[in-house]
Amino acid sequence: MTAFVPVLQVISRNRHLGAEQLRENLNYAEGVSNRRRGQVQCASENSWLQRRRKRRSLEKRSETKVAVCGGGSFGTAIAFLLANNGYPVQILVRKTWVRDEINVERRNPKYFTEFVLPDNVTATIDAEEALTDAKLIVHAVPVQQSRSFFEANTEYFPADAPVLCTSKGLEVTSLKFMCELLPELLPRTKSFAYLSGPSFAREMMDQLPTAVVVASDDVDLALRIADMMSSPFFKVFTSSDTIGVEVAGAVKNVIAIAAGICEGLGLGTNSMAALVTRGCSEMRRLALNMGASPITLSGLSGVGDTFLTCFGPLSRNRNVGVRLGKGETLDSILSSSRQVAEGVTTAEALVGMLLNQYNGVSQQDNKEINVYATRAAARYPILFGVRAILEGRITPQEGVEALLAMPPREEN
Ligand SMILES: NC(=O)c1ccc[n+]([C@@H]2O[C@H](COP(=O)([O-])OP(=O)(O)OC[C@H]3O[C@@H](n4cnc5c(N)ncnc54)[C@H](O)[C@@H]3O)[C@@H](O)[C@H]2O)c1
Numbered sequence: 001m002t003a004f005v006p007v008l009q010v011i012s013r014n015r016h017l018g019a020e021q022l023r024e025n026l027n028y029a030e031g032v033s034n035r036r037r038g039q040v041q042c043a044s045e046n047s048w049l050q051r052r053r054k055r056r057s058l059e060k061r062s063e064t065k066v067a068v069c070g071g072g073s074f075g076t077a078i079a080f081l082l083a084n085n086g087y088p089v090q091i092l093v094r095k096t097w098v099r100d101e102i103n104v105e106r107r108n109p110k111y112f113t114e115f116v117l118p119d120n121v122t123a124t125i126d127a128e129e130a131l132t133d134a135k136l137i138v139h140a141v142p143v144q145q146s147r148s149f150f151e152a153n154t155e156y157f158p159a160d161a162p163v164l165c166t167s168k169g170l171e172v173t174s175l176k177f178m179c180e181l182l183p184e185l186l187p188r189t190k191s192f193a194y195l196s197g198p199s200f201a202r203e204m205m206d207q208l209p210t211a212v213v214v215a216s217d218d219v220d221l222a223l224r225i226a227d228m229m230s231s232p233f234f235k236v237f238t239s240s241d242t243i244g245v246e247v248a249g250a251v252k253n254v255i256a257i258a259a260g261i262c263e264g265l266g267l268g269t270n271s272m273a274a275l276v277t278r279g280c281s282e283m284r285r286l287a288l289n290m291g292a293s294p295i296t297l298s299g300l301s302g303v304g305d306t307f308l309t310c311f312g313p314l315s316r317n318r319n320v321g322v323r324l325g326k327g328e329t330l331d332s333i334l335s336s337s338r339q340v341a342e343g344v345t346t347a348e349a350l351v352g353m354l355l356n357q358y359n360g361v362s363q364q365d366n367k368e369i370n371v372y373a374t375r376a377a378a379r380y381p382i383l384f385g386v387r388a389i390l391e392g393r394i395t396p397q398e399g400v401e402a403l404l405a406m407p408p409r410e411e412n
């Protein structure tokens, strides 16, 4: 029926024309409709091609194994996402009963138990089995446990399988970011990428729209990973600013603890907005010193993730802060929590790193060290304040008073 529409349109438009003209127009209209039919044919050929391409890409995906190291909340959410995108995913877990529950009951018994995992998710406790044929390895082990994990399993990492790190923080013992640690601990691996940005695992499991950034020195790798992970509800941006993404991801966890403290103390929204803004200034100062791009800091891994963790009730770092602000001790909070809040250890590591930076390489006498420490603390009062609260050297209330007692200065 639609094929006749142009013919009818030409006839009705040309009621006043002579027979010759009308015939020409009809021929034209016939041509139009033939072309339209051609287009229909082309369109159906195209959709056949598209279907074939899609089928081939799904077949290819089904042969591209992904290993996920760490079966915690984020490892599970990433496995769920990639498996739903057609990739066979094997999660490397530590407990046999967790492995068996995933393989038999199709659920992770410790995280998101209400979700049935797709058939193409399997689990193993054998690192060699998980890593040997993997085409992509996703690292979702907390930062402080990563060194021992890599040292135990480095021999199983295939040299040509890129590693995508999702852990956010700074190692306490070495004061290194994951982008410094990974190449050192996995010397054979040729390429690395780092995923960051506002992404609560729970909301990813619920398939709520989420956007993240994948940073890598290898632009093609970042694009390939973006392609593998993208879905109608998961948007992946790419970046080559690895250090910016890493510094932001580590610092935002400490700012989230501060925001939680502010909430726990009931200080209101004015102070919360001021605190988060000043926290972002400290993030920017540190990251720019380390060579980051300002674009990254105003992006998903910078302010994006800071907003999520400072204001989002699902944030574990924020919840540590809320409980501290309400008067609980850190020991009691940590002993009653099953999950990692990276900001606690990262606060210690960041302060250590900043003191080193200010102290320089050469060792000064104690008096000089104090001068440097005071200078560093004045530049990063929120990071130092959170660390002092976590150490129990000052109370949350005293931390706030110290911030409010700072002299007027130019906003920067
Ligand atoms: N949960 C989130 O919403 C989220 C989002 C983005 C990034 N991350 C980051 O992902 C990383 C992992 O966090 P998570 O939320 O999955 O933590 P989690 O506490 O939920 O789980 C941690 C997992 O790591 C495993 N693990 C600990 N030590 C290990 C070791 N030595 N070897 C092997 N496995 C070990 C534990 O068994 C556990 O399954 C963190 O750095 C976190 O900042 C988390």
Ligand SMILES: O=P(O)(O)OC[C@H](O)CO
Pocket (backbone or CB within 6 Å): 168, 197, 198, 199, 200, 253, 256, 305, 308, 309, 314, 315, 316, 317, 318, 340, 341, 342
């Ligand atoms: O729950 P948190 O505080 O560890 O935050 C999780 C992620 O980093 C959010 O992007």
